[in-house]
Amino acid sequence: MPDDGNAAYGxxxxxxxKSHFADRITADGRDGWPVxxxxxxxxxxxxxxxxxxxxxxRRLLGLxxxxxxxxxxxxxxxxxxxxxLDPDGRDPVLGIRFLAEAYDAREKDAPGGVSVPAIVxxxxxxxxxxxxxxxxxxLATEWTAxxxxxxxxxxxxxxxxxxxxxxxxxxxxVNNGVYAAGFAVDQEEYEAACTGVFRRLELLAxxxxxxxxxxGDTITEADIRLxxxxxxxxxxxxxxxxxxxxxxxxxxxxxxxxxxxxxxxxFGDTVDFDHIKxxxxxxxxxxxxxxxVPLGPDLSGWRSPHDRERLGGRPFGTGTPPGPVPAAEEx
Numbered sequence: 522m523p524d525d526g527n528a529a530y531g532x533x534x535x536x537x538x539k540s541h542f543a544d545r546i547t548a549d550g551r552d553g554w555p556v557x558x559x560x561x562x563x564x565x566x567x568x569x570x571x572x573x574x575x576x577x578x579r580r581l582l583g584l585x586x587x588x589x590x591x592x593x594x595x596x597x598x599x600x601x602x603x604x605x606l607d608p609d610g611r612d613p614v615l616g617i618r619f620l621a622e623a624y625d626a627r628e629k630d631a632p633g634g635v636s637v638p639a640i641v642x643x644x645x646x647x648x649x650x651x652x653x654x655x656x657x658x659x660l661a662t663e664w665t666a667x668x669x670x671x672x673x674x675x676x677x678x679x680x681x682x683x684x685x686x687x688x689x690x691x692x693x694x695v696n697n698g699v700y701a702a703g704f705a706v707d708q709e710e711y712e713a714a715c716t717g718v719f720r721r722l723e724l725l726a727x728x729x730x731x732x733x734x735x736x737g738d739t740i741t742e743a744d745i746r747l748x749x750x751x752x753x754x755x756x757x758x759x760x761x762x763x764x765x766x767x768x769x770x771x772x773x774x775x776x777x778x779x780x781x782x783x784x785x786x787x788f789g790d791t792v793d794f795d796h797i798k799x800x801x802x803x804x805x806x807x808x809x810x811x812x813x814v815p816l817g818p819d820l821s822g823w824r825s826p827h828d829r830e831r832l833g834g835r836p837f838g839t840g841t842p843p844g845p846v847p848a849a850e851e852x
Contacts, residue, residue, distance in 0.1 A: 540652040541633040547663045558587035564639045567793040568595040568800030570749035571653040575638040578657040581787040583669020595800035601635035623648045671841030675742045687743045694721035703762025719766045726774040733834035751779040757801040781829040786842040793852045
C-alpha cells in the first residue's frame with residue numbers, strides 16, 4: 522500500500538511493488554524453510570485477488586490441515602492488514618494485531634509495504650515470504666508430500682511453458698491492468714490501461730470459445746489467476762476502476778467460463794463478495810471519498826447454468842474435487 526495511507530489511492534500512478542521477501546518454502550528447505558505440516562500460517566484477505574489465488578490453491582490441493590490460514594479484515598487502516606475479525610483483534614495463532622508485526626519481526630522498515638498473501642513462520646513469528654507470484658506455484662510443486670489424495674496437478678510439467686506465457690499476458694493486461702486503469706492520474710494513462718484490459722479479455726474470450734480451460738483440458742494455475750480478476754470484475758472493477766467498456770456478464774464466453782469455475786468446488790466457495798465490495802469502496806478513499814458501497818450488482822447469476830461441459834475437459838484431471846469447506850472457513 523502507499524506509504525502515505527489509503528487516501529493516496531487514486532492520486533498517484535499505480536506501480537506494483539516487487540515482493541521484498543522472496544524466500545521459498547521448499548521440499549528440500551534450500552532457503553532455510555522446509556515444507557513442514559503445521560509450521561506455517563497463510564495470511565490472506567478474501568478481498569484481495571492476489572491472496573485469493575492462494576486460498577483457492579490451498580483448498581484444491583487439500584492443504585487446510587497442514588497450512589493454517591488467517592483471514593484479515595477487508596478494511597485496512599494506514600497500518601495495513603489487521604486481525605480485527607478475530608476475538609480481541611488478535612490472530613489466535615500468531616498473537617498479533619497487525620500483519621506488519623510479522624514483517625517487522627523479520628526486518629524493520631522493509632520496503633514495499635505490507636501485502637497479502639503472506640506466509641508466516643509460526644514458531645518465530647517472522648514473515649517467510651510475500652512473493653504472491655511464487656507462493657501458489659510452490660504450493661503446487663513443493664508441497665506435494667502434503668497434498669490430499671486426488672489433488673489436481675495445477676502446474677503440470679509438460680504444460681509449464683504455455684502456462685507461463687498465458688499467465689504473463691493475463692498478469693500484465695488483466696490482473697495488473699485493472700489497477701493501472703483504476704489508479705490512473707490522467708486521461709491518457711487511464712485510456713491506455715483500460716484499452717489494454719479489454720483487448721486482452723477479447724483475446725482470452727477467443728481462446729476459450731473452443732476450449733474449457735486456458736491451457737490443456739484441466740484446471741491449472743492459469744485459470745486460478747484469471748478467475749480471481751473475473752470474479753471481481755462486475756462487482757468492483759467495472760464501476761470503481763472505470764473498466765466499463767462492457768460487463769463480464771455481457772461477454773457470453775468469459776461469463777460462462779467464470780461461472781463454470783465459480784461452480785467448481787474450490788472456487789466459488791472461497792469467494793466473499795461482501796469483503797470484496799467493502800474493501801475496494803471503503804479503503805480506496807482517493808477514488809471513492811464517501812466510502813459508499815454500491816448495492817449491486819445482482820449476484821444470483823453466478824449459479825446459473827453455463828453449458829461449458831459440452832467442451833469436454835476434466836476439471837481435476839485424474840484427481841477428485843476437494844471435500845466440504847471446513848466449518849471454520851466457510852464464507
